[in-house]
Amino acid sequence: MKNAAQCLEVRQLPWLKTRGVLTLGGITVPCALGRSGVTHAKREGDGATPTGTFELMNVYYRADRQSRPRTALPIEALERQDGWCDDPGHPRYNRPVELPFGASHEKMWRDDRLYDIVVVLDCNMYPAVPGRGSAIFFHIAREGYTPTEGCVAVSPAHMKLILSKVRIGDVMTVS
Incomplete structure (x- = not known):
C-alpha cells in the first residue's frame, strides 16, 4: 500500500x-515569504508567494559548498551554467535553461547562499501559463528571514531536516 x-x-x-x-x-519552523506577502492571483514579478498546493519536484544543491543533502527526492548538483527562464514570452518560460541564455532568466549558481539547496515546486509548470509566475522555489533563507521574490525560504539546518523527511509525491501548501 x-x-x-x-x-x-x-x-x-x-x-x-x-x-x-x-x-x-x-x-514547525520559521520561513520567509515574498516581499508582497501571499497572493491568490500570482503575476510575474509581483514579489508575492502564491497560495496553493505544489508538489516537491526535485532538489538542486551546491556541491562546492556542502555534501549532498539526504533526501528521497530526485537530487542533482548545480552547475555554473544552470539558469531558469523567467521570460513569459519565451517557449522555455518557467523551465530550467543552460546559460548563456538570450531571454530573461535567473542564475541558479548564485554568489549568495540562497540556492545552496533549492527545491523546485510545481507552481505554474504543467502547463506554464505565461505571466503567472516563474521560479517559485523552496530554498535557503537570508539572515533574518528577509523577504524573498515570491519563494518560501528556511534556514539551512531546517532545510536539511525537512529534506531528510520528505519523499516523492509530497506537497507544500501555502495559505
Missing part, C-alpha cells in the same frame, strides 16, 4: 506579511 503524501503547510503570519511558519508533522 502506498503511503499518503505528506504536506508541508506554510501559513503567513497575520502581523507580518513577509514571514510565515512551515509545519511538517511535528516540525
